[in-house]
Amino acid sequence: MKANIRNNYRFTIYACYLGYIVQGIINNVSPILFVTYQNRLGISLDKIGILIAVNFGVQILIDIVAAKYVDKIGYRLSMILAHIFSTIGLIGIGVTPFFFNTPFAGLLTATILNGIGGGLLEVLVSPIVEAAPSEKKDKVMSMLHSFYCWGCVGFIAISTIALRIISQEYWYVLPIVWSAVPILNCILFGFVPIGVLVEDGEQMSFHSLCRKKIFWILIVFMLCAGASEMGMSQWASYFAEIGLGVNKTFGDILGPCFFSFMMGIARLIYGKSDSEINLNHFMAGSCVLCVCSYLLAVFAPIPVLGLIGCGLCGLSVGILWPGTFSIAARECKAGGTTLFALLALAGDIGCISGPELVSIVSGKFPFYGLKAGLLAAVIFPVILLIGILVFVLERKFVKQ
Numbered sequence: 001m002k003a004n005i006r007n008n009y010r011f012t013i014y015a016c017y018l019g020y021i022v023q024g025i026i027n028n029v030s031p032i033l034f035v036t037y038q039n040r041l042g043i044s045l046d047k048i049g050i051l052i053a054v055n056f057g058v059q060i061l062i063d064i065v066a067a068k069y070v071d072k073i074g075y076r077l078s079m080i081l082a083h084i085f086s087t088i089g090l091i092g093i094g095v096t097p098f099f100f101n102t103p104f105a106g107l108l109t110a111t112i113l114n115g116i117g118g119g120l121l122e123v124l125v126s127p128i129v130e131a132a133p134s135e136k137k138d139k140v141m142s143m144l145h146s147f148y149c150w151g152c153v154g155f156i157a158i159s160t161i162a163l164r165i166i167s168q169e170y171w172y173v174l175p176i177v178w179s180a181v182p183i184l185n186c187i188l189f190g191f192v193p194i195g196v197l198v199e200d201g202e203q204m205s206f207h208s209l210c211r212k213k214i215f216w217i218l219i220v221f222m223l224c225a226g227a228s229e230m231g232m233s234q235w236a237s238y239f240a241e242i243g244l245g246v247n248k249t250f251g252d253i254l255g256p257c258f259f260s261f262m263m264g265i266a267r268l269i270y271g272k273s274d275s276e277i278n279l280n281h282f283m284a285g286s287c288v289l290c291v292c293s294y295l296l297a298v299f300a301p302i303p304v305l306g307l308i309g310c311g312l313c314g315l316s317v318g319i320l321w322p323g324t325f326s327i328a329a330r331e332c333k334a335g336g337t338t339l340f341a342l343l344a345l346a347g348d349i350g351c352i353s354g355p356e357l358v359s360i361v362s363g364k365f366p367f368y369g370l371k372a373g374l375l376a377a378v379i380f381p382v383i384l385l386i387g388i389l390v391f392v393l394e395r396k397f398v399k400q
Contacts, residue, residue: 009133011188012129017144018184020145024154025086028155029155031256033171037103039168041097042103051107055114059348062116067341075124090175091175091179092106093110130340131194132193138323142268142271145318152257162174197337203337214332220383222343222346224384225320225324226351231355231374231380232313233259233313262315262318263314266286266317293315294313294378295309298371
């Protein structure tokens with residue numbers, strides 16, 4: 001059995017699928033426990049906000065560091081370290097609040113560890129799949145990224161049911177039990193074959209990448225993809241609350257689940273399609289749908305249509321992130337890990353920029369509130385659409 005695992009790249013793909021599920025778990029473990037942190041640990045909302053910022057801030061820092069050091073350390077060891085940090089971080093969330101001087105200090109430490117694990121996973125998983133021998137790599141990449149969505153949906157749904165069964169009193173059991181997933185995948189990555197994306201000495205340097213026009217186009221793609229996604233998804237719970245009249249707890253669960261499910265569906269449709277779907281056209285159509293979904297959320301005459309707009313946005317942004325990775329792998333074959341790390345960095349900056357723009361504009365126009373902010377965020381899918389059209393037209397011109 002071990003020999004089969006060592007020689008069969010199918011297991012490598014499966015391990016990478018599980019890797020994105022791990023990232024879905026560590027990115028959602030604290031959000032699903034926010035109410036518990038408040039009620040049982042006495043942690044204020046502003047400190048909870050710090051936990052969110054630290055998690056993604058650490059991931060951005062890891063994106064930067066990984067671009068320089070991952071190739072020197074090696075994919076296998078780096079991936080094993082990613083799962084070790086994720087495991088310790090998840091266990092830490094359940095344990096450290098009871099052993100540190102303050103619960104917040106314990107959760108902050110565990111969040112930093114999770115951020116390191118999540119940042120490494122974000123940088124490593126895609127190039128490992130790209131390096132694995134397979135046909136129709138763009139479809140495999142889309143399927144890969146769909147597992148992040150399924151990880152989010154599955155974790156939120158199962159954890160919600162589990163907390164109802166075991167009661168909030170034993171919340172700390174939840175992250176400890178979920179740590180079994182990165183433990184299992186850590187063992188799996190010790191055996192699966194891992195290919196080389198770019199041979200030694202052939203990978204482009206950072207300065208060489210910066211001199212390529214296509215690199216900056218891809219950076220804009222990733223920034224707009226992340227901003228388009230998070231600009232809406234951060235408000236998914238709001239639409240669930242006002243659209244369905246549920247309380248905040250259910251809104252936090254139902255809204256993000258709905259958004260992630262629809263995003264996963266888009267990636268699954270493209271990944272499982274037997275027909276030759278043009279990736280550029282699919283992404284351009286997704287941008288148009290994204291603009292329409294934002295406008296529906298802003299101008300919906302009844303609240304439930306706003307919720308539908310939120311779901312359509314999840315469907316529309318699904319292909320943008322993995323699609324950009326696929327274009328990057330095709331257009332910059334010698335980009336290697338540095339390319340994927342810098343794209344992940346741009347995507348994470350977009351994930352911060354989108355919600356921030358919505359928040360700033362909403363504050364500037366309090367009469368219109370959130371609708372003004374979401375209307376401003378339409379700029380991101382519009383820029384991405386223009387970029388794709390320019391990219392496609394330029395390629396046609398070069399071919400002629």
